[in-house]
Amino acid sequence: WMATCPVVDGVSLVCGGWASDALCRRRFASVKGCFAALSLWGFLLGGLACALLFVLRDGATRALLGGVADDAAVSAPLGHVWTLVCGMQVANAVCFTYDGMLLASAQYSFVRNYLLIGACVVFAPALYMACADGGGGLFGL
Structure with a gap:
């Protein structure tokens, strides 16, 4: 997430403004072209981040995990x-590019709808099932 967010959000905000x-x-027609270009830029920048993270994986894991990354039980x-x-x-x-498109077109109602569906259909039943048998919640706490 941190590899793509700053760059792609910047690109999507500029294209979103246009x-x-x-x-x-x-x-x-200009809007459709801008959104197509924005999708392509998102895909290309994500692909670049993917390739860089894959090539730099050894150094990145050592930087993030320190000496723990050298342990075979962790590295496998x-x-x-x-x-x-x-x-x-x-x-x-x-x-993230779609986020910029939504910002440009001011179409947020579907986000509200999907969050409501997710809360009612997924989260609430999962929480109920986790607590119904006397458990301590989703994670047994």
């Missing part, structure tokens, strides 16, 4: 997790 201006002037599963972290940079970057 798209917002084009929306106000009713130039919808960390390789699989690090590959997942690298791959998720593409999805993160594209998601």
